[in-house]
Amino acid sequence: MSYGTCRGKDCNATINWIETASGQRIPLNPGRRFVRRPLGSEDTIIVMTREGEAIIGAEVPEAEVEKLRDGGMQIWEGAVPHHVTCPNAGDFKKKRSKNSKGLRFPKRRLR
Ligand SMILES: [Zn+2]
Numbered sequence: 001m002s003y004g005t006c007r008g009k010d011c012n013a014t015i016n017w018i019e020t021a022s023g024q025r026i027p028l029n030p031g032r033r034f035v036r037r038p039l040g041s042e043d044t045i046i047v048m049t050r051e052g053e054a055i056i057g058a059e060v061p062e063a064e065v066e067k068l069r070d071g072g073m074q075i076w077e078g079a080v081p082h083h084v085t086c087p088n089a090g091d092f093k094k095k096r097s098k099n100s101k102g103l104r105f106p107k108r109r110l111r
Contacts, residue, residue, distance in 0.1 A: 016029075034075050036073055
């Protein structure tokens with residue numbers, strides 16, 4: 001993982017670069033987030049795990065992670081891909097949905 005700064009105009013956010021198993025470099029926002037499989041129609045977020053796997057799930061507060069894992073629930077840990085929150089997301093992808101549901105990664109390489 002390496003650190004960098006988003007070159008998006010008006011952004012300059014700190015980002016962490018990870019490289020997926022397929023060699024794609026993806027910028028992530030700093031900070032860990034935890035998600036579980038969503039139940040019903042909950043709001044979901046997308047996180048990228050350390051292994052480069054994109055997981056869409058319902059967010060779990062960090063304080064509850066251990067308890068839920070003890071109860072046998074699978075919790076994923078990852079970080080939000082920067083293009084989801086970047087004000088210059090148009091530089092990454094053309095269309096954004098109004099909420100985070102149904103977000104997909106763009107097929108083309110991110111810069
Ligand atoms: Zn940005």
